[in-house]
Amino acid sequence: MKLARLLGITMLLLGRRRVGAQELAERFEVSVRTIYRDLEALYAAGVPVVSYPGLDGGYEILHTFRIDRQYLSMEELRSMLIALKGVQAAWSEQQLGRLLDKVGALLSRTEGGAEREKDAGQVVLDLNPWRGGKREKRMLEELGQALEQCRAIHMAYMNWEGKESEREIEPIGLVLRDMVWYLYGFCRLRQDYRTFRLNRIQRLEPLEERFERHAMTIEELDRRWESDGEQQLELRLLFHPSVRTRVRDEYPPQAIRQREDGWLEVACTRHKGYWLYSRLLSYGPRVKILDPPEVAQEMRRMAQDMVELYEDRS
Structure with missing residues (x-):
């Protein structure tokens, strides 16, 4: 723990001009006296920590000091910084903030790294949802703690049909x-x-009850569901040229073939269920299901239901 804290203090000082002992103590959740001992240990190890008295005083590392980047290039550090900032935007965990400080410090102390760090702000990876960002952040923090501590959770959950049920869940992961x-x-x-x-x-509601960690992983569950043939459909779709931009946004290039008349034929695999039909219906008359016949039949039935909904019954 002390070694990790010493590394964290070093990286923080590398990334900032001057930091006070009180701020360091609060950030690393130790006493000011412990910070003084840590700074003395760093100095004894050859890290040139300099102290400055006064109101604007604090500690900093001589600007000429460098840490070997070892296996990470500047481009790799820059990419890591962009990714970490995106994750932190969605998941406000204290450890991520510390890791950002460390990576930013490594980048800024390399030759030309300060400019690269500024460039990292020109590329934004925003993982926040369009709505409910703060609420989901709180849930992510609670679920993250439940995952770490192997605690079960109780929740009220609403399915796609609007039906609510009470569930007890043993969390495996967040995706x-x-x-x-x-x-x-x-x-x-x-x-x-x-x-x-x-x-x-x-x-x-996180529960006090703990459970034994499951051997099942997220990757194994994904493979299981993807290999479940009963839940998969091989589709052939035909899209009107007027929606080609949206089609290219939603389907990979290798799945799309443009015909001579401009229509786009798409071959893809999708899960059965309401969301498949709601997505297809959102195209209105600009999509035609070529295969399989049962999907075309269900689309026809749903379209007829919509027509009946708007019929004048007066």
């Missing part, structure tokens, strides 16, 4: 996919592994 956070866990109600969208969790 950000398509700008949506998902909780992977073992559902005691269903006695099976499930995924839950964080924005559908109506109420969340």
Whole structure:
């Protein structure tokens, strides 16, 4: 723990001109006296820590001091800094802030690194959802603690049909996919592994009860669900030229073939369920399902239901 703190103090001082002992103590959650001992240890180890008295006083490292970057190039450090800033925007964990300080310090103290650090601000990786950002941050922090401590959670969850249920979950992991956070866990109600969208969790309560960590991983669950043929559909879709920009946004280039008449034919695999049909219906008359026939039939039925909804019954 002390070694990690010494490294953290060194990186923080490398990245900033001057820091007071009180600020260091608060940041690393130790006493000021411990910080004094740490600074003395750094100086004894050859790190040129200089103290300055007065109101603007504090500690800093001589500007000429460098730390060997070893295996990381400046471009790698810059990419890491961009990614960490994006993660911190969505997940406000204190350790991420410390890690950002360390990476930023390494980058700024390399030759030409200060300019590269400024460049990192020109590329923004924003992982915040469009809505409910603060609420999801709080949930991410609570779920992160539950994962770390192997604590079960109780939650009220609303499914896509609007039906709410009370669940007890043993969390396995958190996944950000398509700008949506998902909780992977073992559902005691269903006695099976499930995924839950964080924005559908109506109420969340961490429990004191601990559980034995599951051997199942997120990667294994993804492979299991992807290999479940009953939940997968091989689709052939035909899109009108007027929606080609959206089609290219939503489907990979290798899945798209443009026909001579300008229409776009797309071959893809999708999960069964409401979201498949809601996505296809959002294209209106600008998409036609070529295969499989049962999807085309279900789309026809849903379209007829919509027509009946707007019929004049007077």
